[in-house]
Amino acid sequence: MNSGMATITARATDLLDRIRTLESRYGRAPGSVTLVGISKTHPVEYIREAFGAGVRNIGESYLQEALPKLDALRSLPICWHFVGRIQANKTAAIAAGFDWVHSIDRIRVARRLNDQRPEGRAALECCIEVNLSEESGKGGVDPHEVDELADAVAGLPRLRLRGLMAIPAAADGLDAQRVPFARLAGCLERLRSRHPQMDTLSIGMSADMEAAIAEGATMVRIGTALFGPRRS
Numbered sequence: 001m002n003s004g005m006a007t008i009t010a011r012a013t014d015l016l017d018r019i020r021t022l023e024s025r026y027g028r029a030p031g032s033v034t035l036v037g038i039s040k041t042h043p044v045e046y047i048r049e050a051f052g053a054g055v056r057n058i059g060e061s062y063l064q065e066a067l068p069k070l071d072a073l074r075s076l077p078i079c080w081h082f083v084g085r086i087q088a089n090k091t092a093a094i095a096a097g098f099d100w101v102h103s104i105d106r107i108r109v110a111r112r113l114n115d116q117r118p119e120g121r122a123a124l125e126c127c128i129e130v131n132l133s134e135e136s137g138k139g140g141v142d143p144h145e146v147d148e149l150a151d152a153v154a155g156l157p158r159l160r161l162r163g164l165m166a167i168p169a170a171a172d173g174l175d176a177q178r179v180p181f182a183r184l185a186g187c188l189e190r191l192r193s194r195h196p197q198m199d200t201l202s203i204g205m206s207a208d209m210e211a212a213i214a215e216g217a218t219m220v221r222i223g224t225a226l227f228g229p230r231r232s
């Protein structure tokens, strides 16, 4: 266990260094890219270790798995991100437990999160997930419907519309990986004329982090490269 934990510390340090290097390579402001460690399938000890190494933002994809982890780590000032598919009947626990939701893809879910955000908590920080591959069955709103959804989210007082998220189909090589990210960045730029508070581009995972930073990522969601291979 100890050697595994040392590995997470080393990986976190390397990742944070690499993000700073890529910011500078692509002309991004220093500190403009936040590392969100995606801890699905991994135990709370791993999250504690990453937190100790400077990873303050942690993301989870499965609510059932996430809730006991949030509970166990309540004493740490972790900023919690929900990045998975949202079932409409599970929104209350998401609204109560998380600081950010990256995966809003329909108005009904946005309304429920708004209504269920507890009094006394700050507004829930929200990104809209866009389906760039336009494959049905994948998460995210169709790009043609993102304006309507953005307007709806922006009108909900307990949500704060922050930006866009996407998970493009896997592609090989930096140039190919940049194409869908550039499209999403263009979509954000267009929306910002109506919603200037949108400052977040949640793109980039372990295999395409460089392409995402090159295209303007402000949050990269890194699982494997931080915590190692998933356990299930």
Ligand SMILES: *Cc1c(COP(=O)(O)O)cnc(C)c1O
Pocket (backbone or CB within 6 Å): 038, 040, 061, 083, 084, 167, 205, 206, 207, 221, 222, 223, 224, 225
């Ligand atoms: C699992 C997951 C990640 C992390 O993926 P890696 O390839 O392991 O870095 C990022 N975003 C979402 C939405 C995920 O579900």
